[in-house]
Amino acid sequence: MGSLGTTTSPPRKIDLVGTPREIGVEHGRQLRQEIRGQIGVYEAMFQQTSKLDWQAVKEVSKAYALTIQQLAPDVYTEIEGIAEGAELDILDIVALNARSEIALGLFSDGCSSLGWKRQNDVLLAQNWDWTTRVKQNCCLMSIKQENKPAIWMVTEAGIVGKIGFNSAGVGTCLNAIRAKPIEPTKLPIHIALRVCLDSKTKAEAIARMKDLGGVASAQHILIADADGPLSLEVSPKGDVQIEPDANGLVCHTNHMIENKLMYEPPWLAGSPVRLDRIRQLSSKLAASGTAIDGEVLRGQVFSDTFNAPQAICCQEDPKRPIETRSSTLFNIVMKLGAGNPSAEVVWGQPGSGKEGEVLHMPW
Secondary structure, three states, X not given: OOOOOOOOOXXXXXXXXXXXXXXXXXXXXXXXXXXHHHHXXXXXXXXHHHOOOHHHHHHHHHHHHHHXXXXXXXXXXXXXXXXXXXXXXXXXXXXXXXXXHHOOOOOOOOEEEEEEEOOOXXXXXXXXXXXXXXXXXXXXXXXXXXXXXXXXXXXXXXOOOOEEEEOOOOEEXXXXXXXXXXXXXXXXXXXXXXXXXXXXXXXXXXXXXXXXXXXXXXXXXXXXXXXXXXXXXXXXXXXXXXXXXXXXXXXXXXXXXXXXXXXXXXXXXXXXXXXXXXXXXXXXXXXXXOOOOHHHXXXXXXXXXXXXXXXXXXXXXXXXXHHHOEEEEEEEEEEOOOOOOEEEEEEOOOOOOOOOOEEEEOO
């Protein structure tokens, strides 16, 4: 399942260039084994959480395939290319890109994110928490495309939009939310993230998502550009924006803070605790006057294990089924101020002593 070695090995770096079809074909060709690995992980997960076998998942994906084709034809062409390059059915790739919607309400991934507008720069950062089984099938990916910004992101094999930034200085983080309903005629969240990363400003990204009709499921996108971060609590029923506080900070975890348009049953009990904790730690940093960089954020915020296992630095909970057991898989800190946006990625749990070296984007 995948060919990236152990889960502590550094991720592969994949460079994709060209038309949407060329980008997709090369994605599918280079990550053929990892895409199959992801399908295996999600097949087991869907069986555990919703009793859907992969063929049933592909049936559900048909509605999303139509939506993507109609609303984001360039992205659909790229997905077709991934399927061709990986020698798989297109619905296999659509299912990966709509995996958050297909298993609505059944995912258990956490994530703690932070956006910070400072005097001379803008920082966007998060821990990504998910099942360790996907880690060997993730990679650092660059996409150089015609008439659009270049993209650098950390993504799962087969998925076209995720956590990262572009050459115009627009960055995205993602926090999963569990709420109902979903609407398959709207954009799956990972396609919406790609729409954001294809945009030249956060205002353009927000306008494009609105023009396309919004997002299919309740999620949180923390988006930023050189003007600062903005919290987007998106849902098929409508979106709510949360502005940074007086310190220029905005933080989020895995529950809606202000968007009450959805039905959101109790989910991760640790999410409000993590939100309070990340706000407390980042506000303390802001008040300290300390020079802030990726190392400081990792050391003083994102390595925090308060309320473990549901901590900012998430630990596996042995009481959960193996298919849905989450932990922090990587940390990313993006710097999006004027000129030359960049990011640092640490593979593994920051502060654990087992994390890998700092990886840089662009490379």
